[in-house]
Amino acid sequence: MTRRADPAGQGAAAQSVSRKTTTQSAATHLLPNLFRTTAFKLTAVYLVIFALFAGFVLGYVAWNAKRLLDDQIRSTIDAEIQGLAEQQRQGGIRRLVNIIERRSRGPGASLYLVTTPVGDRLAGNVEAVPPGALDRPGESEIEYARSADAVDTPSRAIVRVFVLPAGFRLLVGRDVEERERLGVVIRRAAGWSLLLVFVLGCFASWFVARRVLKRVDGMTDTAQSIMAGDLKGRLSISGTGDELDRLALNLNAMLDRIGELMAGMQQVSDNIAHDLKTPLTRLRNRAEEALRTAKSPDELRAALDGSIDEADNLIRVFNALLMIARLETGRIQDSMDTLDLSEIVSGMAELYEPLAEEAGLALVTEVAPELHVSGNRELLGQALANLIDNALKYGQPVEGGEATVVVSAAPVGSEIELVVADHGPGVPEADRGRVLERFVRLDQSRSKPGFGLGLALAAGVVRLHGGQLRLEDNAPGLRVVISLPQAQPKPVDMHEGGALPASTAQPNPAGLQSA
Amino acid sequence: MRLLIVEDDAEAAAYLTKAFREAGHVADHAADGLEGYAMAEGGGYDVLVVDRMLPRLDGLSLIRSLREQNDVTPALILSALAQVDDRVKGLRAGGDDYLPKPYAFSELLARVEVLSRRRAAPASEPTTYRVGDLALDRLAHRVARGEEEIPLQPREFRLLEYLMKHAGQVVTRTMLLENVWDYHFDPQTNVIDVHVSRLRAKVDKGFEHPMIHTIRGAGYMVRDAAR
Numbered sequence A: 001m002t003r004r005a006d007p008a009g010q011g012a013a014a015q016s017v018s019r020k021t022t023t024q025s026a027a028t029h030l031l032p033n034l035f036r037t038t039a040f041k042l043t044a045v046y047l048v049i050f051a052l053f054a055g056f057v058l059g060y061v062a063w064n065a066k067r068l069l070d071d072q073i074r075s076t077i078d079a080e081i082q083g084l085a086e087q088q089r090q091g092g093i094r095r096l097v098n099i100i101e102r103r104s105r106g107p108g109a110s111l112y113l114v115t116t117p118v119g120d121r122l123a124g125n126v127e128a129v130p131p132g133a134l135d136r137p138g139e140s141e142i143e144y145a146r147s148a149d150a151v152d153t154p155s156r157a158i159v160r161v162f163v164l165p166a167g168f169r170l171l172v173g174r175d176v177e178e179r180e181r182l183g184v185v186i187r188r189a190a191g192w193s194l195l196l197v198f199v200l201g202c203f204a205s206w207f208v209a210r211r212v213l214k215r216v217d218g219m220t221d222t223a224q225s226i227m228a229g230d231l232k233g234r235l236s237i238s239g240t241g242d243e244l245d246r247l248a249l250n251l252n253a254m255l256d257r258i259g260e261l262m263a264g265m266q267q268v269s270d271n272i273a274h275d276l277k278t279p280l281t282r283l284r285n286r287a288e289e290a291l292r293t294a295k296s297p298d299e300l301r302a303a304l305d306g307s308i309d310e311a312d313n314l315i316r317v318f319n320a321l322l323m324i325a326r327l328e329t330g331r332i333q334d335s336m337d338t339l340d341l342s343e344i345v346s347g348m349a350e351l352y353e354p355l356a357e358e359a360g361l362a363l364v365t366e367v368a369p370e371l372h373v374s375g376n377r378e379l380l381g382q383a384l385a386n387l388i389d390n391a392l393k394y395g396q397p398v399e400g401g402e403a404t405v406v407v408s409a410a411p412v413g414s415e416i417e418l419v420v421a422d423h424g425p426g427v428p429e430a431d432r433g434r435v436l437e438r439f440v441r442l443d444q445s446r447s448k449p450g451f452g453l454g455l456a457l458a459a460g461v462v463r464l465h466g467g468q469l470r471l472e473d474n475a476p477g478l479r480v481v482i483s484l485p486q487a488q489p490k491p492v493d494m495h496e497g498g499a500l501p502a503s504t505a506q507p508n509p510a511g512l513q514s515a
Numbered sequence B: 001m002r003l004l005i006v007e008d009d010a011e012a013a014a015y016l017t018k019a020f021r022e023a024g025h026v027a028d029h030a031a032d033g034l035e036g037y038a039m040a041e042g043g044g045y046d047v048l049v050v051d052r053m054l055p056r057l058d059g060l061s062l063i064r065s066l067r068e069q070n071d072v073t074p075a076l077i078l079s080a081l082a083q084v085d086d087r088v089k090g091l092r093a094g095g096d097d098y099l100p101k102p103y104a105f106s107e108l109l110a111r112v113e114v115l116s117r118r119r120a121a122p123a124s125e126p127t128t129y130r131v132g133d134l135a136l137d138r139l140a141h142r143v144a145r146g147e148e149e150i151p152l153q154p155r156e157f158r159l160l161e162y163l164m165k166h167a168g169q170v171v172t173r174t175m176l177l178e179n180v181w182d183y184h185f186d187p188q189t190n191v192i193d194v195h196v197s198r199l200r201a202k203v204d205k206g207f208e209h210p211m212i213h214t215i216r217g218a219g220y221m222v223r224d225a226a227r
Helices: A002-017 A019-035 A038-105 A148-152 A177-227 A243-293 A297-329 A341-358 A377-394 A454-464 B010-022 B033-042 B059-068 B084-092 B105-120 B154-165 B173-181 B191-203
Strands: A111-115 A121-124 A138-144 A155-163 A169-175 A337-340 A362-367 A372-375 A404-412 A415-421 A468-473 A478-485 B002-006 B026-030 B047-051 B075-079 B097-100 B128-131 B134-137 B142-145 B148-150 B212-215 B219-222
Touching (some): A038 A111, A177 A243, A297 A454, A341 A404, A341 B191, A454 A468, A454 A478, B010 B026, B033 B047, B059 B075, B084 B097, B097 B105, B154 B173, B173 B219, B191 B212
Parallel strands (some): A362 A404
Antiparallel strands (some): A111 A121, A337 A372, A468 A478, B212 B219
């Protein structure tokens, strides 16, 4: 939001200053856009790393070359000094001076200087050396001048000073101009190659960033058009199977899934509209008819009573729908507790036992003690109540079936299986998945009161508790099986808080009691 | 009974005030949370009926503030939020009862009357409830009508105990499910009615005056019809 508003705001501000700044701000807006891309940042990092590496390699080569040259110079000097010292030993200082005079004049000659013990020059091709250089025997690197003219522009050389018998000094050296030249060449090469690396790197980064940016911008455009309402739109796939392709494939799969969910929602809301409108229409018709035909206050009263009943039914449907919706978003984790399922099952069976007797059915409970689950007592109680209610409503025995409804709970492995089974007509296998949906009522049951929400609600509760609800054939009849994960019981006494011990809640299957 | 209705919807408030007055009670109305708090703090009310979503100060905060002032006037929360955890939150904030919207007025009236009675008689409950010739001994778990002892199942005993505790008051089906079975959902079929008629068969059958009366459109009441 703010990013989109930004250029407009800046543009307006720039306009008040001058035209020139306006165009400038437009230009500076393209660049930061590039600088912000991931491709640019990555390339910049690679560039810096590569430049550092190249610099290191070149530096190492230069250092090695310099060392090699220095070693060569040194060995030349050593050899010459040894030869000259030998000459001096055999022919005295005069012979040495002669040899040096001769060698000094040769092309590409080394540097030579012979002085008296007090420093007066006897022979050689070196005019000036730094003061005191001749007093330090051994090797050093000094500046020197070959002639009196060159004193102001000294050259560098590696020299070795040798003290001859009787205090004469012999200096032999070689100019290092060659080495310096090599250094310059290497430095220049390094500079150029670094510049080249930088330019090429910049170009490559711009190229890569542009390419990636273009595809990502394409994806952004598609996403925007989808958000704007083109729900059929999908991201384009380049076919290379790279990361962006995989991202696009996954996003497309996500869009498909969202599309399916939306279609499902659409169907659910259509159903809801239908199933709420039917009783609303009935309510309206009843009121209208009463207004038109009722003659006495009693008739009016009866019509109003009927309307209130109809309204109550609507409220029930509405509450059930809201509850299923709430269950589907799965947000009751706060109100989860460790529960004694045995108590819930026995309690519910006991609650419905008189109703079963009235319907001519025997409600039989087979509940293992101490079954613990983690969950919400209200929700589990209501789910079970719905199942028992259904079994009593639709479980009138078909021919050959027993007039019993069995409610049982027992541990099976790490789970608890809760079963409500009747011997009624059952549910055909093809319809078993469908009846768990909202508002689905099979044709045989249309004559009975109900809205087709009980099983959907029970299934929602079970799913929220991490369990499964499935419908099975009870041959004949329906078996609703709920498996819930077993939980560790709380260390405190489970029978406190008004819950009756399971044994006292056992119903009397025959429904016979002494009055 | 004097009661205060804190409800921001003017039409609902007018309906409630009128209906409570017709039932013979004194009902005042506050249109927002702060006004309601000021009026409740003034005291003198037997029951507060508080909408949960109110302008300026919401219903739960109102009740919590009163409880912090050690004001224990019974409060019933009305709310359009009727999910499991909402009820728990309401009761945790200090509410004494919770009724989801939309509700039947008979249900609200019955609950408010039970709450007001609780305030009137906070002392220890008697060990034996008596209504006419019907007596229920809470310690010995025995029920007798005149000289004749009536054997009851444990759940039937608790059902009668609750009805007799509120003798002379209307007790609704949901109140029975809440207090005898400890479940708060809407019993969609007539499960409670069947339990009551079983109890009635034991307590009233063969006697001249019935004790358990059906109140049409509301619930049940235990009352001595002989008088």
